[in-house]
Amino acid sequence: MNAPVLNIDGLSVGVVGRPTTQRVVADVSFDVHQGETLCVVGESGSGKSVTALSIMGLLPRGSLASGGGRILVENEDVLTASQSRLRALRATRMAMVFQEPMTALNPVEPVGKQIDEVLRVHGKFTRAERRERVLAMLDAVHLPNVRQIYDAYPHQLSGGQRQRIVISMALVLQPRLLVADEPTTALDVTTQAQILALIRELQEKHNTAVMFITHDFGVVAEIADRIVVMHRGRVVEVGAREDILARPREAYTRMLVSAVPSLIPRQREALGGEVVLDVIKLNKTYAEKRFLGGGRMVAAAQEVDLKVRRGEIVGVVGESGSGKSTVARCIVRLIDPTSGAIHINGSDIAATARRALRPLRQRFQIIFQDPYRSLNPRRRVGDSIIEGLVNFGMRRDQALTKAGELLQLVGLDPDAMPRYPHQFSGGQRQRICIARALALQPDLLVADEAVSALDVSVQAQVLALLQEIRDRTGIAVLFITHDLRVAAQICDTIVVMQKGRVVETGQAETLLTAPQQEYTRALIEAAPGRHWDFQNFRPLQPDGASAIRKPALDAMQPR
């Protein structure tokens, strides 16, 4: 076999001024070969991004520094290379694609000029040649109307198009190594599928070595040749895709893989309980305000109908901009719907005045996506949990006793109460948020992307907790998510939304196995790794391997 394009040997990275025992990355070694895709997976804080930055020589100076080891890119050690040498190597020999394309691009320059800059800095070409090459590159990443795109600014492009531009910048000089740090995490599933196919296509064309960092095992199952599993700065396991996914050796890998929710819906009997939430023809339009003269009207939700019964978990799925969060926020009246009715236990709250609404708020509660921002950092956990109870007239000492019980219900110790939110991990904070929402014993719980910010293993725990609470209390749950896997795991009924409208509603099982609508089908098709059953460590179809590799080029139309 040829020499590896990237060879990392015993890499250690530490925080400047901290003892070497507290390394961020410790003794990491792996290779990436020509034409190969190596996926680096791990939960947050596993050191995968720091490893990527080390390869590019981009460690933030003064705060992180390598403390040993070698990183050979085509036999040249980048850890010891000078700044000017590193500048020369970037883009020509190794290039990086970041997670958020909007922040990776300069907002005040046309994108064509930004790609042109890469060529200009590395010399060699005349002005006309450069333009030629940039246009060819834009064409190669399948952007339409390349001449128009050349002069477009980043904000005029969609998220997927922006990421294509970033990929163009990275690959225009045909580097031997591409480091991609969660390049599709900020994108919708359908766009993600297109970008993954694009990276695969360009990689095959130029025989590039790709180091692909992700937390998403679906993506891993889709694209990886080999997998590196990282945990707390160390490599847990390295192996071929089939080995890691089907026969993991380490307990940590096994736990991580089996925590990935399956796309196969569970068997459930239909629920016939009373209807807790009944939304009828809900509309929400935003008026875009302009100085002088009327602005445009933007319809965030149009004619939305949905029902949630007692003890039922209804999932609302859709891509960004589908209006699912708007619906959730209307239902708990954080924003006021433009028209339509929201019946909770029979009473319509859609048009109730704010003041009259206050006593009704006990009936419905919401939990949010970001556990780090959902709790007031200045208040003790106990005070946060009892806030609602005290608002509705309970005595403080009584409320605190209740809070202790609630913490136990969500799997935390009651001695958490006098502590502050920053002393807890993300998953623990989300449990606290759930306890706070349950304190008022609501009939309806709205969970707005409540597990999306959590690592898979924690996600599985929180999902299990929600189900347990549903079984125990019979609470109705409206579960907003962009992740079909999560929806398949937890929801009895699924509502698919697109561009503010409900596209399809049905029982989870029927909807996921036999979708009626084109859009639902496209969403399911785009879900990465849908041919792999992670929990049982096996592919779903006998011909799974070949189906996985088929690039979804036909589905590729920039939004």
Added chain:
Amino acid sequence: MKEFPSTRLEAIPDMATSEESQALSSFGQIRRTLTTAPVLIALAILGITVLIALFAPFLGTGDPLAINPGERLKRLSGAHWLGTDAFGRDVYSRVMYGARISLLVGLGAALASVALGLFIGVIAGYFRTLDSIIMRVMDGIMAIPGILLAIALVTISGASLMTVVVAITIPEVPRVVRLVRSVILTVRSEPYVEAAIALGTPLPALLLRHMVPNTLAPLMVQGTFVFAAAMLTEAAMSFLGVGLPPEFPSWGNIMAEGRIYFQLLPGLILYAGLFLALTVLSVNVVGDAMRDALDPRMARKL
């Protein structure tokens, strides 16, 4: 998914400790920023000035207002440590008592503008309908040069300690309002504020418990800047003869009266001016350090 036991607190100890140590290090960072040499010197100067203001009668001073025609324009001597002015008043006593007036005006204007600005800013930030009206009024006030506005206000209402403080406060208010409003606007979309709304928290509690505490750190910093600016404005107004009535021995008044005999006796302006400059500089140094400590991002940008 049954095999996952629910997490206990001790299940993720590393997470908590690493974040705790982060919190500690940022606290240490604040302490480091506030204990550099210039800041310590500034704090010492401020401390001395405050002590002078508090204990002015016990520092070997006489009556700062006692006119003594026989002892006019004397140079430094044992009886008059810093000489006497054109009315035979003891300059040393006047400068020491002047610290009282200047600090009082600075503190009064800082507290008043912060309190008023906080109140108006919270209203503008939370009630979107009132926002545009309030902010246009604030823009209007900001469009008039501060000292001009202060002079006009004093001219209308007559000069006294109260009116001068009010006149200095009003031009400072819009800056505070803008600051508070911007903080409230960011905080009101925080999930924890929305969660509190969903929990039925009444409006006053919502504002005081969840939103106002976020404004305190930037307000403290802004307060120091108002403090320094107010002392300067007071001095400038007094110097122009539209500030405090002449019977107040403020640093501005001392310099205004000393102006005529400046060439004869430079000390008439020098000592008061020196105190004023040092105090204002110290307040600004401390304010800058506080801003750097509380918002390290902003420090790097400047």
